[in-house]
Amino acid sequence: MADLTSSFCGIKSPNPFWLASAPPTDKEYNVRRAFEAGWGGVVWKTLGVEGPPIVNVNGPRYGAIWGADRRLLGLNNIELITDRPLEINLKEMRQIKKDFPDRALVASVMVPCEEMYWKDIIPQIAETGVDGFELNFGCPHGMSERGMGSAVGQVPEYIEMVTRWCKESTDLPVIVKLTPNITNIIYPATAAKNGGADAVSLINTISSIVSVDLENMAPNPTIDGKGTAGGYCGPAVKPIALNMVAQIARTDVTAGLPISGIGGITTWRDAAEFMALGAGNVQVCTAAMTYGFNIINEMTSGLSSWMDENGYTSVDQLVGKAVPNVTDWQYLNLNYITKARIDQEKCIGCGRCYAACEDTSHQAITMSEDRVFDVKDDECVACNLCVNTCPVDDCITMVQLLPGQIDERTGQVVAEEYGNWTEHPNNPSKVAAE
Amino acid sequence: MSNNSEVGGPLAGRLDQISLKKNFSDLHPPLDSHEAAVAADRCYFCYDAPCVTACPTDIDIPLFIRQISTGMPVASAKTILDQNILGGMCARVCPTETLCEEACVREKAEGKPVQIGLLQRYATDVLMNVDDHPFERAPSTNKKIAVVGAGPAGLAAAHRLALLGNNVVILDAKEKPGGLNEFGIAAYKSTNDFAQKEVEWLLKIGGIKINYGKLLGRDFSLSGLTDEYDAVFIGAGLGNVRSLDIDGESLGNVQDAVEFISSLRQAKDLAELEVGSNVVVIGGGMTAIDAAVQSKLLGADDVTVVYRRSMEEMPASLYEQELAKSKGVKFIYNSRPVQIVGTEGISSIKFQNTQNDTEFSLPADHLLKAIGQIMDELPLELSRENNKIKVDENFKTDVANVWAGGDCTSIGEDLTVTAVAQGRDAAINIHASLSGEI
Numbered sequence: 001m002a003d004l005t006s007s008f009c010g011i012k013s014p015n016p017f018w019l020a021s022a023p024p025t026d027k028e029y030n031v032r033r034a035f036e037a038g039w040g041g042v043v044w045k046t047l048g049v050e051g052p053p054i055v056n057v058n059g060p061r062y063g064a065i066w067g068a069d070r071r072l073l074g075l076n077n078i079e080l081i082t083d084r085p086l087e088i089n090l091k092e093m094r095q096i097k098k099d100f101p102d103r104a105l106v107a108s109v110m111v112p113c114e115e116m117y118w119k120d121i122i123p124q125i126a127e128t129g130v131d132g133f134e135l136n137f138g139c140p141h142g143m144s145e146r147g148m149g150s151a152v153g154q155v156p157e158y159i160e161m162v163t164r165w166c167k168e169s170t171d172l173p174v175i176v177k178l179t180p181n182i183t184n185i186i187y188p189a190t191a192a193k194n195g196g197a198d199a200v201s202l203i204n205t206i207s208s209i210v211s212v213d214l215e216n217m218a219p220n221p222t223i224d225g226k227g228t229a230g231g232y233c234g235p236a237v238k239p240i241a242l243n244m245v246a247q248i249a250r251t252d253v254t255a256g257l258p259i260s261g262i263g264g265i266t267t268w269r270d271a272a273e274f275m276a277l278g279a280g281n282v283q284v285c286t287a288a289m290t291y292g293f294n295i296i297n298e299m300t301s302g303l304s305s306w307m308d309e310n311g312y313t314s315v316d317q318l319v320g321k322a323v324p325n326v327t328d329w330q331y332l333n334l335n336y337i338t339k340a341r342i343d344q345e346k347c348i349g350c351g352r353c354y355a356a357c358e359d360t361s362h363q364a365i366t367m368s369e370d371r372v373f374d375v376k377d378d379e380c381v382a383c384n385l386c387v388n389t390c391p392v393d394d395c396i397t398m399v400q401l402l403p404g405q406i407d408e409r410t411g412q413v414v415a416e417e418y419g420n421w422t423e424h425p426n427n428p429s430k431v432a433a434e
Numbered sequence: 435m436s437n438n439s440e441v442g443g444p445l446a447g448r449l450d451q452i453s454l455k456k457n458f459s460d461l462h463p464p465l466d467s468h469e470a471a472v473a474a475d476r477c478y479f480c481y482d483a484p485c486v487t488a489c490p491t492d493i494d495i496p497l498f499i500r501q502i503s504t505g506m507p508v509a510s511a512k513t514i515l516d517q518n519i520l521g522g523m524c525a526r527v528c529p530t531e532t533l534c535e536e537a538c539v540r541e542k543a544e545g546k547p548v549q550i551g552l553l554q555r556y557a558t559d560v561l562m563n564v565d566d567h568p569f570e571r572a573p574s575t576n577k578k579i580a581v582v583g584a585g586p587a588g589l590a591a592a593h594r595l596a597l598l599g600n601n602v603v604i605l606d607a608k609e610k611p612g613g614l615n616e617f618g619i620a621a622y623k624s625t626n627d628f629a630q631k632e633v634e635w636l637l638k639i640g641g642i643k644i645n646y647g648k649l650l651g652r653d654f655s656l657s658g659l660t661d662e663y664d665a666v667f668i669g670a671g672l673g674n675v676r677s678l679d680i681d682g683e684s685l686g687n688v689q690d691a692v693e694f695i696s697s698l699r700q701a702k703d704l705a706e707l708e709v710g711s712n713v714v715v716i717g718g719g720m721t722a723i724d725a726a727v728q729s730k731l732l733g734a735d736d737v738t739v740v741y742r743r744s745m746e747e748m749p750a751s752l753y754e755q756e757l758a759k760s761k762g763v764k765f766i767y768n769s770r771p772v773q774i775v776g777t778e779g780i781s782s783i784k785f786q787n788t789q790n791d792t793e794f795s796l797p798a799d800h801l802l803k804a805i806g807q808i809m810d811e812l813p814l815e816l817s818r819e820n821n822k823i824k825v826d827e828n829f830k831t832d833v834a835n836v837w838a839g840g841d842c843t844s845i846g847e848d849l850t851v852t853a854v855a856q857g858r859d860a861a862i863n864i865h866a867s868l869s870g871e872i
Contacts, residue, residue, distance in 0.1 A: 068475040070468075348539040351481030371484065391478050392543065 002307035003314045004300060006040060008281040009173045009198040009258045011131045013040035013104035015300050016315050017271065020262055020283035021046050021108035021134060021177075024293075026082060028092035032099070037293035038300060041104025042096075043201075043283060046081035046136045047089055047125065049111045054083040060221035063210035063230065072290045074236035076210035078221065078228055080142045081110050086121075090128050097129040105129075106175065110136040110148050113158060115165050122169035132173035135166060135197075137188070138204020140181050141230050150204070153179035156191035163195025173198040175260060178244075180237075181207045185244040189254045200248065201260035201283060203241040205231025234286035238264030242277055249278025249323045266295075268302025275315065276322035330422050335415040337407050338382040338398040340364070340375045346395035347373060353386035353396060361385050378408040443779060443799045444687055444708035448733025454704045457731035461622040461757075462552060467507075470556040473549045474503035480539055485550060488537035490846070490855040491518035495534060499553055511561035512568045514554055519593045519858070520586055522562060522632050523615050524851045525555035526623050529720070531753040533851070562631065567638035572599035577868050580605065580663040582650050585613020586850045587669030587840025589636055590857030591864075595667075596641035598865045603663070604642060607649035613671055614841075615850065617696040620724035621704075622731070649810075656813040660835055665864045668823065668831070668838040669857055672848075673810035678716065678803060682774025691715060691725035691804035698728055710800025713737045714783055716771055717804030718748040723755070725802045726763045737763045738796060742770040742788055769794075774801065809842055819844035829860035837864055 006016040018041035019025050019034055026045040034042060048054060056079055065074040082089060097105050107130045111117035122133065137153030144151040152158045159176060166174050176192035178185065180203040192200050207229050209219045219227025241263025248254045261279025265271050266287040274282050287295055303315075312318050342353070342365075349371040357365040364379035365386060375386075382398055390396045401407055403416035421427055449457070465473060477499040485495045493514050501510035514521035528534075530551040538547035561568070577600045581588045584606035592602045610616060612629040619629070637644075648654060650670060659666045675690045677683060687710065701707050709732040715722050718741035730737045739758070741748055744767050748755060755765060766785070772793065773784040782797045809822060817824040817832040822844040829837045839856030846852040866872045 069472050348543040349480075349484065350478045350539040351483075352478060355481035367481070371482075 002304045002312055004040075004304055006281050006315055008104070008260060009132070009175065011041070011104045011106065011173055012102075013281070014102055015040035015296075016275070016281035016303075017041075017296055017299050018043060018104060018106070018260070018281060018283045019288060020285040021106075021136065022285040022289075023079065024285060024288050027084065027089075028096055031092075031096050034288075034293050034296075035096070035100045035103050038296045039103070039293065040281075041106065041131075043106040043108050043134050044089065044093055044130075046108040046110045046139075047086060047121070048081050048109075049117055049121065050086045053085055054080045056080055056083050057223050059223035063220040064234075065210060065236065072286070073234060074210065074232055075234040075286050075289065076208050076221075076230040076232045077205070078141050078230040081108075081136070081139070086124075090125065093125075093130060094128040097131075104131050106132045106134050108134045108136050108177070109166075110139070110143060113147055113152055113162060118162060118165045119169045122166055126170050126172060130172070132175060132198070133166060133170065134175040134177050134201060135162060136177050136204070137162070138177045138179040138202075139231060140179060140205060140207035141228065150179040150181050150207070153177075153188055153204070154182055156187045159188050159191040160195035163192055163197050167196040175199040175201050177204055177262075178202040179204045180240060180244060180263075185247050186251050186254060189248045189257065193254060193257050197257070199258035199260060199280070200254075201262055202244055202248075203237065203263045205233045206237055206240065208232035233264065234290075235264040235266055235270075238270060242273060245274060245279050246277040246323065246326045249320060250326050266290075268299045268306065271299060272303060272306060272318065273322075275318045276320070277326065278320045278323050280319050281315075331420050333418045333420060334424060335403075335417065335419045337401045337414050339377050339380045339401060340382065340384075340386050341397050341399045342373055342375060342386075343395050343397070344372065346392050348392055348395075349373075350391060352389045352391065356385050356389045380409065444710045446708045447705040448709060449705070451705060454732070458622050458625070458704060458728075460625050461620075464559060465549070465552050465556045467556075470502055470507075470553060473553055474499045476540060477503075477548045478539060484537035484539065485534040485548075488533045490533070490849065490852045491521075491524070491858070492855075493517045493521070493554075495550055498557060499548065499550070502553055502557055507557045507560035508564065508566060508568070510557035514558060515561075515568070517858075518851065518854050519590050519636055520615070520632060520850065520854050521554055522558040523586070523619075523624065523629065524854065525551050525558055526628070527615075527619050528851050529751050529754065529849070532751045562635055565635075567635060569593075569597055569639055571597055571640060574601070575599040575865075575869060577601065577664045578603070578662075579665045579667065579864060579868075580659045581667045581669065582606075582659070583613060583669040583671055583840070583842075584608075584611035584633070584644055585669055585671050585840060585853065586615060587671075587842075587853035587857035587860075588613070588667065589633065590854040591667045591669060591837075591839060591861040592642045592857075593636055593639055594858050594861035595865060596639045598861070600641070600865060600868070602642045604644040605648040605650070605654060606644060606646055607673070609646050611644055611646075613669075617699055618692065618721070619699070619850075620695065620728055621698055622728075623724075624699075651811055651813065656815065656833070656836065660833070664835070664868055666836045667857070667860055667864065668812075668816075668836065668842060669840040669853065670810065670812070670838075670842045672807035672841045674808045675803065676806045676808055678771055678774075678805065680771055680773055682776060682780065685774055685776045686779035687776075687799060688774060688780060688801045688803065691717065691721050691802040692807065694725050694802050695721065695728065698732075704732065707732055709734050710798070711735045712796075712798050713800045713802065714796055714798040715739045715802045715804055716783075717741065717806070718743065718750060719804060719806065720750050720754065721807075722802075722804035723750045723758050723763075725804055727758050727761050729800070729802070730761050730763055734800070738766060739763060740766045740769050740771070740783075740785060740796070742768065744768060766796075807841070807848075812842075828863040829856055830863065 004015040021043040061079045063076040139149035143149040176197040211220045258280045261274030262283040271282045479496045498510040498513040534550045535547035541547040581604045611633045615629040713729040713734045715726040769785040775782045823838045837860040839860045840853035841848040
């Protein structure tokens, strides 16, 4: 059995699966159930300043988009940070840490952007015995209107400043949670690093309107006829999160900064993908909100089995394994040529590849009277759309033309050597080959 | 299924009302909206979809299924009814397993086709329930067309002719409309008087009048119609049945399966219907299957279908045969009857194996004959082909201004859906012909 124990910026947990700061981690009752189910760690629902508790809307706070059979693909929320008094949260956190000493317990924090607030609350929370902090610079709704959450996360100078205040207030690890509602993730990540952050976590939710109620002509979720932008999460945001994680992992200024990967992680495979792109551990929310805490058993057993089958003995060996293979478009090998191949045994004759290619691509698939579909190598640009639209696994695959073979589309012999855009004759700013 | 009787001979009330109600409820219960959404999602929206090619009425199946999945069942029903105005009945009675669903690529992929028939039923049921008739007649052509027969072919022709602006008079021999939809379909395939509701709905197009109790050759003549109307469409169906022509056929309790099914459909109380203890059905088409299954559902102890050829050659699909077997019906293949034995009523039937000529006997107190329907006497001026009315590819007969469609013609399978397609296409040709377009 592969070893799933994880040490993320010094915080230990029996597995790399944490629950993200969100409704599932709002109170002792839920967190206890989560730990009993087997979750490795929890980032407690974001704590705010002491005083009158936060007020949430009393109408619906979630909206969703669905795939087939109402499978939830994306969730959007307008819930604020914890609406329970600080002292109750702290008391419960202390109890949880006492009862589950081997699990990671991280406190998410969001207070106004003034030094005294941060320097006041961080030591108070530290007394509970938490393993570290996560600074919520991410929520794009509600709190951001009050100058917190993503309002901070969108200004790198603020990130750096607040991170520094926190680092000055505690010896515990400080994780900075980043918002994806920016143009380039490297700037906020660099700011966190410069402020002394021990790690970053991303992504927080994406600012979104999930759908429109066409009867009431208002965004969903609708509160008394009005709606507002919320934070989007769930399986649909995973590709955006993967890209941002990879950016941080492969950019010189941020490379090496520990990353807690968040964004639509639903299965062990999603987690493995985040880790391969550089995430030291992962945080899950929507999947738990959709299916309950027991999904952790699929995640741990799946990751463990896959690691066993592929010779990984610890999660650290997996982290960042795919990062060297993430590159810029300009460095992709233009001499790598593939053609679509249709397995006639597997083909069920639906013709989706034909429709996709004929209507929207390169007219490179033929259709016979008796519904046999074939690829025209002289037209196929290997775009992969047929593979993506085919409903049958492995029915259409991309097969590489080997060096020396002729690409019928261009009439050229496939070159053996690597050749990219930077050296291509059509590139007006090509660099001379060395 | 419980059985209270050990008495031989056809008997009413073999089952209690609760069992009867259960046995004659919907064969395939309709999908609810969630089930429909899940089923619709399985459609791949194939290019030049094989299911459409397989549908005699060319319904744009991927489109109507996509309309269901986007929450527009009424628009979906319109897509269906554009091509097949009896889409509601066809959703219930079509042998989809040999038509659209056999062609479905998911049948090839997984052996489980998209449930096209049930989805069609879902969409058309929604539309029928909101009582919308989403068709509007074209401006009047001032043409009058007579339609003989208010069955699937006649109704489809009448609706299309009315839609195109013509006035239609339907003449039907029975006391109510529907033809085989009303009199010839197994009860559990068309529950809640659906055939009548569908006709009422269809007539909302306007411009169609039905005269009942009018039989061609008895109450009116073809030449009379051609004199009075601009065109005539004959969708008379097959009004007669074949006989076995063997000894003992006139014994008591020997019945035409068509008549048995019809009386079952028209019965107000199923418990009043008589069915034997040992029922033998001779034949191999849908009528044989429907008669056999319904005999079993009425409480017969033993029901056997005897067919002269092999299982594979049986006109009723393997799926229908399986369904019948699941209800307890037995099948004997490659056997033909040689003698019906009995004194007043029948007691047994002698058969001969068609492959090795050996003879065997089956005890029977109720024989249902289902060896095929044939035409009533028709006007002599109509040319025949295979004992049916000869028509060209536009469903025109040899008589000027007379078209024909459905089971009474020599082309196409004898299916509701084929009759609808022929009625529709004949109507289009009639209209084009009368308006000088062709």
